[in-house]
Amino acid sequence: MSFARIGSVLILLSAVVGCLPQGSRPGARLSYTSGQSGNIGVGAAALPLADFVYPEDATLRQDRTYEVVDASGNLDRYREILWADGTGQFSLEIAGVAEDGLPSFSAPDAFWQSSYLTRQRYLVHYRDFRIHNENQVRRNYTWSELPGTTTMAGRNCSRYLAESVYSLGSVEFVMDQQSKLILGWIRRDGAGNLVCQMSTDALNETPNLSGVVWSQAIAPEQEYNGPPDDNLLGFSPNPVIYYPAGFSHGVQRIILSQVTYGSQIPNLHLEVLRDGLVNIMVAQQLEVIGGGGAFPEIIIAREAEIGGIRVMEGDVQSIRTYVIGSLPSQELLAVLGAMN
Amino acid sequence: MNDNIRPLPAELEAELRALGDVQAPAELWHRVSLSLMEEVEAPDELWERVLPEVEAASRPTTPIFAFPRLAAAAAVLFLVTISFVASGFQPTAMNSSASMSSHDALRDYYASRVTAVSVTPDQLSPSARGLAASMGASIEVVR
Numbered sequence: 001m002s003f004a005r006i007g008s009v010l011i012l013l014s015a016v017v018g019c020l021p022q023g024s025r026p027g028a029r030l031s032y033t034s035g036q037s038g039n040i041g042v043g044a045a046a047l048p049l050a051d052f053v054y055p056e057d058a059t060l061r062q063d064r065t066y067e068v069v070d071a072s073g074n075l076d077r078y079r080e081i082l083w084a085d086g087t088g089q090f091s092l093e094i095a096g097v098a099e100d101g102l103p104s105f106s107a108p109d110a111f112w113q114s115s116y117l118t119r120q121r122y123l124v125h126y127r128d129f130r131i132h133n134e135n136q137v138r139r140n141y142t143w144s145e146l147p148g149t150t151t152m153a154g155r156n157c158s159r160y161l162a163e164s165v166y167s168l169g170s171v172e173f174v175m176d177q178q179s180k181l182i183l184g185w186i187r188r189d190g191a192g193n194l195v196c197q198m199s200t201d202a203l204n205e206t207p208n209l210s211g212v213v214w215s216q217a218i219a220p221e222q223e224y225n226g227p228p229d230d231n232l233l234g235f236s237p238n239p240v241i242y243y244p245a246g247f248s249h250g251v252q253r254i255i256l257s258q259v260t261y262g263s264q265i266p267n268l269h270l271e272v273l274r275d276g277l278v279n280i281m282v283a284q285q286l287e288v289i290g291g292g293g294a295f296p297e298i299i300i301a302r303e304a305e306i307g308g309i310r311v312m313e314g315d316v317q318s319i320r321t322y323v324i325g326s327l328p329s330q331e332l333l334a335v336l337g338a339m340n
Numbered sequence: 341m342n343d344n345i346r347p348l349p350a351e352l353e354a355e356l357r358a359l360g361d362v363q364a365p366a367e368l369w370h371r372v373s374l375s376l377m378e379e380v381e382a383p384d385e386l387w388e389r390v391l392p393e394v395e396a397a398s399r400p401t402t403p404i405f406a407f408p409r410l411a412a413a414a415a416v417l418f419l420v421t422i423s424f425v426a427s428g429f430q431p432t433a434m435n436s437s438a439s440m441s442s443h444d445a446l447r448d449y450y451a452s453r454v455t456a457v458s459v460t461p462d463q464l465s466p467s468a469r470g471l472a473a474s475m476g477a478s479i480e481v482v483r
Binding site: 244299314329 | 457464
């Protein structure tokens with residue numbers, strides 16, 4: 001039998017099976033299981049995950065430290081101050097820098113201040129961890145409360161561990177037992193290696209917020225509504241075809257960078273894939289002038305590993321495409337390769 | 341003996357024998373080798389000659405499935421779909437291994453379509469570095 005016939009038959013069968021009602025599928029069950037003894041994830045569909053309060057949603061001044069492994073394997077540390085007013089407004093400032101494993105912090109120069117000014121919203125929305133979708137977390141992670149009590153910023157805290165059932169890493173949360181506020185998190189890859197972590201050094205829940213300049217999007221953003229918006233991009237974005245296990249599509253947005261930066265930085269199509277906790281950023285734009293040269297039509301990608309965060313950059317049908325996340329390279333390459 | 345092999349036309353055989361010890365040019369062997377390794381477009385004359393037989397022997401198919409890569413992808417996708425349906429979309433220890441092996445095959449298939457060249461962070465484009473920094477990558481790379 002030829003490939004053509006096999007393909008046709010399989011697609012037809014796939015469509016028929018996909019149309020079966022849920023109840024008629026063999027083995028269909030309503031509850032989710034984690035398969036890990038001792039975790040509260042067993043039958044977790046009916047069990048709530050921890051009821052977290054996230055710093056950017058609270059009213060506070062949070063002095064904290066963000067640590068990330070750099071490309072050389074050293075730990076870079078950044079002291080940050082997060083201000084939030086409880087209504088969704090927040091500001092993330094940088095207060096100190098200690099790169100390459102150096103023990104002491106130095107005052108941030110203009111570069112660092114500018115870097116945080118332009119990226120603070122992305123750092124809070126895409127870098128910092130939070131539960132985006134409880135059902136996805138129940139499906140994709142085992143969820144357990146670690147024994148004992150730990151102290152952070154003078155608060156008694158509980159620790160919760162979410163481990164990917166697909167061996168794609170884990171996220172550990174540190175939660176203030178009294179306020180349910182998330183004071184820290186640790187992201188590890190599938191091999192258990194540290195990718196990045198955040199911890200709280202000091203907390204003030206009745207801060208003086210006068211004078212705080214709240215973050216605003218540096219470039220305007222809007223939801224991408226399909227082909228009618230393609231004129232803003234200058235191209236039709238390639239759809240994401242392959243999703244790493246447990247991941248699903250996210251809201252597609254257009255970042256109108258040309259409004260802020262002019263034609264040197266073309267507008268960007270952005271989609272963030274999520275598995276409930278972890279993000280993968282997929283961005284597409286017309287090739288940036290002076291941005292590293294053109295690629296041929298076959299996908300030849302630049303791949304860089306910055307600590308545990310990996311970057312794939314290649315041209316897919318003449319559209320510069322970026323896939324960025326803390327998953328293994330093979331997963332990110334598949335996302336990129338399937339877009340061609 | 342294979343009955344499908346027909347003897348050369350007498351005129352052509354005579355011409356070949358008349359070449360004596362003359363060796364075939366290397367290009368000929370290269371082209372023959374190439375045609376064995378990959379698809380080479382046949383001359384129009386040949387297509388015209390064999391087209392009636394091809395049409396008679398084949399059934400109509402959807403053109404998209406004439407591509408072996410797409411057919412292979414369809415087969416992998418089907419296996420993934422079946423695996424997920426059979427498992428009730430639940431990654432339990434019992435059934436996750438089968439569905440994951442299918443998913444891994446799909447991942448490896450798509451990943452194989454990319455040739456990745458490892459570079460240092462400073463060899464990425466400014467946009468790539470900026471996006472990576474927004475995801476929390478060590479921010480020194482955007483200097």
